[in-house]
Amino acid sequence: MPQSPIRPTDDDACTLARNLIAAATFGALAVNDANSGFPAVSRVAIGTTPGGEIATLVSGLAAHTGALLADPRAGLLLGEPGEKGDPLTHPRLSLRILADQIGRNEVRFAALHAHWLATHPKSKLYIDLPDFTFFVLRPQSGALNGGFGRAWQLSAHDLAPTS
Numbered sequence: 001m002p003q004s005p006i007r008p009t010d011d012d013a014c015t016l017a018r019n020l021i022a023a024a025t026f027g028a029l030a031v032n033d034a035n036s037g038f039p040a041v042s043r044v045a046i047g048t049t050p051g052g053e054i055a056t057l058v059s060g061l062a063a064h065t066g067a068l069l070a071d072p073r074a075g076l077l078l079g080e081p082g083e084k085g086d087p088l089t090h091p092r093l094s095l096r097i098l099a100d101q102i103g104r105n106e107v108r109f110a111a112l113h114a115h116w117l118a119t120h121p122k123s124k125l126y127i128d129l130p131d132f133t134f135f136v137l138r139p140q141s142g143a144l145n146g147g148f149g150r151a152w153q154l155s156a157h158d159l160a161p162t163s
Contacts, residue, residue, distance in 0.1 A: 005149065005151050006151050006152060006153055007150065007151060007152050008152075009152050009153065009154060009155075009158055013144055013146070013152040013154065013158070014154065014158045014159075016091055016144060016146055017093050017142060017144050017152075017154055017158065017159055018159070018161070018162065020078050020079050020091060020092070020093045020144075021048070021054055021078060021093070021159070022048065022052070024046040024047075024054075024078045024079075025045065025046060025047070025120075026043055026044065026045055026046055027043070027044060027046045027056075027076050027077055027078045028041055028042070028043060028044075028076070028077040029041065029042050029043075029044045029056070029064055029074060029075070029076055030074055030075035030076070030077075031063075031064045031067035031068055031071070031074045032067060032070075032071045032073060032074070033063070033067055034066070034067060034070040034071065039075075040063060040064065040067065042062065042063070042064040044056045044058055044064065045057055045058075045120060045123070046076075046078065047115075047116055047119050047120055048115075048119075048161075049108075049111075049112055049115065049136060050111050050112065050115045051161060052161030052162075053136050053137075053138065053161060054076070054095075054097070054136065054137040054138075054139070055102075055112065055116070055134055055135065055136050055137065056134070056135050056137060057116055057120070057123060057127060057132055057133070057134050058132065058133060058135065059126075059129075059131050059132055060131035060132070060133060061131055065133065068099040068101070068135060069101065072098045072099040072100065073096075073097075073098060073099075074096075074097050074098075074099055074137070075094065075095065075096060075097065076094075076095040076097050076137055077092060077093070077094050077095075078092065078093045078095070079091050079092030079093055080092075088147075088148065089147045089148060090147065091144070091145065091146045091147060092144075092145050093142055093143070093144050093145075094142060094143045094144075094145075095137070095139045095140075095141075095142045095159070096139070096140045096141050096142065097137040097138055097139055097140060098137075098138045098140060099135040099136070099137055099138075100135060100136045100137075100138060101133055101134070101135050102133070102134040102135065102136060103133075104133075109134070112134055113127065113134075116134070138156075139154075139156055139159040139160075140156050141153070141154060141155055141156060141159075142154040142158070142159055
């Protein structure tokens with residue numbers, strides 16, 4: 001029987017995953033399209049909440065926003081290839097997430113709005129348009145690929161921000 005390529009989860013794997021999350025400015029978001037039943041993938045802006053949770057700011061006009069409102073289960077791919085070498089040798093993190101919309105009338109909205117503007121200054125052009133909304137993307141589990149032969153399965157606990 002072949003040996004599993006999945007390594008035991010350790011602190012280094014958790015740190016690599018958390019670093020990929022912290023460094024992400026965009027990601028590939030896969031949603032469940034309610035109309036067709038097919039998956040749909042979009043590139044979205046990624047950041048964090050003041051507490052380090054993954055967040056995105058999206059337009060209500062975007063198909064992925066409607067899909068998240070209809071079904072909060074989604075996938076998120078983070079990590080980009082470096083300038084040199086085979087793209088598959090660079091770390092990437094594939095997350096299974098639940099999307100939690102943050103309404104403008106919620107207490108946590110103001111802090112997230114200010115934090116997002118501080119970390120994404122160009123969003124000043126559209127952040128206050130009435131159709132834009134935040135989602136916190138809560139990892140349920142993840143698959144971390146650190147390059148060829150370096151793979152881990154991570155739990156929600158492994159991916160949680162550290163204090």
